[in-house]
Amino acid sequence: MLVYINGKFVPEDQATVSIFDHGFLYGDGVFEGIRAYNGRVFRLMEHVDRLFDSAKAIDLIPPVTKEEMAEIIKETLRRNNLKNAYIRPIISRGVGSMGLDPHRCEKPTVVCAASEWGAMYGDLYEKGLTAVTVCVRRNTPDSLPPNIKSLNYLNNILGKIEANYKGGDEAIFLDRTGKLAEGSGDNIYLVKNGKLYTPPTINNLKGITRHVLLELLDKLGIPYEICELGLFDLYTADEVMVTGTAAEVCAITKIDGRVIGDGKPGAVYRKLVPAFQEITQNEGDA
Ligand code: PLP
Numbered sequence: 595m596l597v598y599i600n601g602k603f604v605p606e607d608q609a610t611v612s613i614f615d616h617g618f619l620y621g622d623g624v625f626e627g628i629r630a631y632n633g634r635v636f637r638l639m640e641h642v643d644r645l646f647d648s649a650k651a652i653d654l655i656p657p658v659t660k661e662e663m664a665e666i667i668k669e670t671l672r673r674n675n676l677k678n679a680y681i682r683p684i685i686s687r688g689v690g691s692m693g694l695d696p697h698r699c700e701k702p703t704v705v706c707a708a709s710e711w712g713a714m715y716g717d718l719y720e721k722g723l724t725a726v727t728v729c730v731r732r733n734t735p736d737s738l739p740p741n742i743k744s745l746n747y748l749n750n751i752l753g754k755i756e757a758n759y760k761g762g763d764e765a766i767f768l769d770r771t772g773k774l775a776e777g778s779g780d781n782i783y784l785v786k787n788g789k790l791y792t793p794p795t796i797n798n799l800k801g802i803t804r805h806v807l808l809e810l811l812d813k814l815g816i817p818y819e820i821c822e823l824g825l826f827d828l829y830t831a832d833e834v835m836v837t838g839t840a841a842e843v844c845a846i847t848k849i850d851g852r853v854i855g856d857g858k859p860g861a862v863y864r865k866l867v868p869a870f871q872e873i874t875q876n877e878g879d880a
Contacts, residue, residue, distance in 0.1 A: 598666050598707075609705070609707070611703055611705065615699075616688065617684070618686075621745040622654075622687040623654070623685055623702075623745040624648035624652065624654065624743055624744050625744075626644065626683050630708075630878065631678055632875060633677045634880045635681065635880075637878075638667060639660075639664060639879075641667075644743060647741075648741075651742045653696065654687060657701055658704055663683065666706050667706055668880065674708055678712060681707075681708040682706065683705070684703075684704070685703070686745060719842075719844055723847070723848075725757070726757050726761075726765060727765075727828075728756040728766065732749070733798075735770065750765075764780070766782060766828070773822045774793050777836045780836035780840075781799070781803070781836065781837050782846075785831060785835075785860060788816075789817045789818065789819065791818065791827065792804070801838060803842065807837050807870070829849065843863070845860070845863045
């Protein structure tokens with residue numbers, strides 16, 4: 595596999611970053627997770643825009659333009675002859691001496707790697723995931739703003755660890771006031787009486803798959819509302835599902851031991867999945 599690193603494509607065993615890169619030392623950097631379907635990058639510019647917004651929010655000036663970054667992402671796919679893939683661009687603060695201060699770093703590091711990737715959850719798209727709500731909270735006064743996709747994913751990982759120990763496939767995060775936020779790497783939705791509900795993006799990452807899903811709801815005439823939701827809404831929903839670049843669209847059929855709806859992926863999910871696949875199979879930049 596060839597990996598882009600600071601202006602060059604090199605074999606993956608030569609794609610090394612200094613241990614003095616502040617991305618490694620402090621998690622000081624930003625990234626994206628992007629999919630390609632049939633050799634085309636899905637929602638490329640939305641991901642590049644979000645990468646640059648994340649960088650701006652941490653006062654990191656990328657050493658490449660958005661257009662160059664988009665080209666690097668497409669070229670990573672091409673050079674590796676990948677068709678259905680997961681692509682990971684990263685911009686870190688760069689190499690500097692020890693000490694937190696970003697001024698110690700001269701130039702940001704830019705990396706882009708990709709690998710062939712199919713469905714993340716296998717047969718669980720048919721069965722539905724088991725999820726647990728976790729102790730770690732999103733968007734607390736002292737936590738990182740959830741809209742920065744930074745290299746510091748430890749809160750999400752702590753949630754995932756808790757979910758693993760409790761036998762869940764995915765972790766569900768609440769925010770500081772107990773409102774529903776999101777999953778460890780995906781946005782969350784519930785359906786009640788034929789209407790879909792999802793939390794506002796103030797307490798979660800503004801998902802690009804979420805954007806696709808909302809477009810689909812409009813197209814299919816499925817009513818939806820963006821509003822604050824709590825555990826009661828989740829437990830009493832007819833359907834719950836998550837969306838993300840990695841997870842795509844996946845139903846959740848059990849939360850904290852409670853069966854959701856009739857315990858099977860529901861009617862709205864079954865309508866959305868083929869419509870979502872239709873879009874992913876036919877869109878994208880090559
Ligand atoms: N929420 C979190 C915390 C994520 O890491 C992701 C994945 O990027 C998402 C939501 C879903 O966002 P997207 O659909 O853009 O992949």
